[in-house]
Amino acid sequence: MFSECLKFDRSAVANAVQMPCEGRPYWLNEQFSTSERARIITQDFALLYELERCHRQIVRLSCLSASHACDLPRLTVSSAPMNYKTASFTTSSVGLEDCPADSLREVAFAGRSNAGKSSAINALTNQNPLPAPARPRAERSLSIFSESGRRAIWLICRAMATPRCP
Amino acid sequence: MKDQWQEHLELYLNERDALAGLVLLTDVRHAFKDFDLMMINWSHQSNLPIHILLTKADKLTRGASQNALLGARRQLTDYPNASIQLFSSMTKSGIPELEAVLDRWMAIPAPATEEQEAG
Numbered sequence: 699m700f701s702e703c704l705k706f707d708r709s710a711v712a713n714a715v716q717m718p719c720e721g722r723p724y725w726l727n728e729q730f731s732t733s734e735r736a737r738i739i740t741q742d743f744a745l746l747y748e749l750e751r752c753h754r755q756i757v758r759l760s761c762l763s764a765s766h767a768c769d770l771p772r773l774t775v776s777s778a779p780m781n782y783k784t785a786s787f788t789t790s791s792v793g794l795e796d797c798p799a800d801s802l803r804e805v806a807f808a809g810r811s812n813a814g815k816s817s818a819i820n821a822l823t824n825q826n827p828l829p830a831p832a833r834p835r836a837e838r839s840l841s842i843f844s845e846s847g848r849r850a851i852w853l854i855c856r857a858m859a860t861p862r863c864p
Numbered sequence: 865m866k867d868q869w870q871e872h873l874e875l876y877l878n879e880r881d882a883l884a885g886l887v888l889l890t891d892v893r894h895a896f897k898d899f900d901l902m903m904i905n906w907s908h909q910s911n912l913p914i915h916i917l918l919t920k921a922d923k924l925t926r927g928a929s930q931n932a933l934l935g936a937r938r939q940l941t942d943y944p945n946a947s948i949q950l951f952s953s954m955t956k957s958g959i960p961e962l963e964a965v966l967d968r969w970m971a972i973p974a975p976a977t978e979e980q981e982a983g
Contacts (some may be wrong), residue, residue: 745920762943782963782966803882803884803927803969803970804880804882804883804884805883805884805885805886805887805966805970806876806877806886806887806971807887807889808886808888808889809885809888809889809890809919810890810900812891812899812918813889813890813891813919814891814917814919814951814953815889815890817919817953817954818887818889818917818919818951818953818962819957820953821956822955822959822962822963851910
């Protein structure tokens, strides 16, 4: 039934992009087994990227969903946005091996030295301010923030120093 | 040390399945530098969304920052995966716009490795 549901007409889905819809993403429904969920997620992930390329102007497009009653998957506006103000500093690591497991959603903040990475994170999270480094060019670590309720991890790349001019 | 870090970074950007998008921060008063262009190109080739924050927007007048935004946006016309906005940590302007982008990225389901509570 659900595999049928995924054989949709892509242009029809594209037309449905702007239809707001309440509720949880359908792959979170308890009736799916883990393996079904994995399959659905993989397929929808590819689709979402394709749609993002076609509809990049729809910036609030946020999750792909389908209702049980309808064959047509619908793209929805997320009904429960993240609360970034509750994110807090989790850990920092000097290399990939210290990073948390590669399972949650992550966003990397990248920028050259003094581009405002730490300040932006501070402004966004409104708590646990990152101290301004005494030697910005010496920073070589990843700082990871998470909002545990929503399983998100943010990551800052803090080692983008460009070589000094001679 | 730096070389090792760069290696880690490359590995991270290329291999990390959890990575939903890249936020690139760059000073609104300067044009894109080599590093910025490198990241924009890389994300394009990797098909990863990139959202650019033109930071320290409070340092320019409203008109000047808008001009900078327009100029930068013009440079991004060939990069459909890129979006851009003005941002100021000082005045907290641009935060709702950034949050909307992050919400969208975070809503993309995570790689299906951690969902063990099967129904």
